[in-house]
Amino acid sequence: MEKRKQSYFRPDPRTWLLLCLLGIASILLVHSEIGGLCLFLGCLLIHLLTGKANKILPYMLYYLVFYGIGWAGVRLLDSNVAFSVSSMLSSIGIVGRKILIPLSFATALAGEATGSLMAALQAMRFPKAVGIAASVVLRFFPTISGEYRAIRSSQRFRGIGVGVVHTLTHLPSTVEYILIPLILRTTKVAEELSASMTVRGVRFSGETISYRPIHFSWKDGALCIFMTVIAGAVFVLEKGGVL
Structure with missing residues (x-):
């Protein structure tokens, strides 16, 4: 069967x-x-143009x-409620909305293949140690997130932390049951990531090769220019008092 051609960039x-x-x-x-x-x-809009429309609704x-x-x-x-509580909530709301923008791009970067990411960083003349560190960090947090979901599923199967009310009424024990296995799994995951990176040739001093061609095309440049134009236009309008 002929492989379906990608309709997105x-x-x-x-x-x-x-x-x-x-x-x-x-x-x-x-x-x-x-x-x-x-x-x-x-x-x-950038995520929509790059075929990540399924991410738009969650980000919204x-x-x-x-x-x-x-x-x-x-x-x-x-309402004259405690200033510390109200200011904390407002700060979380403001910072959370802003951080979604670079975080969405970082998430897309984390979804790239390890070999492609390391080859791209090496093409940017970064030291190989930087590429290794970036690859490990970008793979570590999604892996830990998966481990957390597995722990929570196992707890619910055993009747621990089932429902919001049960979790809140037994919050100290629930947190303890989450943190202890998560910390133990963190050490194991770090060892597995280290072994995986070694197998992929991170100790090899030569050039990193990716099966996917690494090419910065004019479409890549257009996306960066598009984001720059939007940020520049908003900044100018804000300084001019329009926004």
């Missing part, structure tokens, strides 16, 4: 890295609520959740 790993850096710079420069929303919509839900948390913090501040 798959960016180079370096594109996701540059977009992540541009996202960090943009959220540091833009401070208005409307400006942050424009950056977030531009981020969603996260954005609404953080918006609700920030709104609750502001309402509590107006």
Whole structure:
């Protein structure tokens, strides 16, 4: 059977890295609520163009959740509730909405194959140790997340932490039952990642080869320019008092 041709553009790993850096710079420069929303919509459009439409709805839900948390913090501040609680909630809402932009690009970068990521970083003239460290870090957190879900599933099967009420009423013991196996699994996962990277030739001093061609095309450049234009336009409009 003939392999179906991809109908979407798959960016180079370096594109996701540059977009992540541009996202960090943009959220540091833009401070208005409307400006942050424009950056977030531009981020969603990039994911749509790169065939990651399935990620758009979850990111929108996260954005609404953080918006609700920030709104609750502001309402509590107006109601003369404890300043520490209201300011904490509003800060979580604001920072959470902003951090979604570079975090979404970092997540896409983490989804790249290890060989492609290391070859791309080596093409950028980074030392090989940097590529190894970045690959391990990007693989570590998703793996730990999977281990956490496995632990929670095992707990629910044994009747531990079933339901919100049960979890809250037995919070210290539930946290203990999560942390102890998670810490033990963290050590095991670190050893497995180290062995996996060794098998993939990280100790080899030569050039890293990727089965997927590493090529920074004009489409990659267009995505970076698009994000730069959006961030620059929002920054100029904000400074001009329009936003």
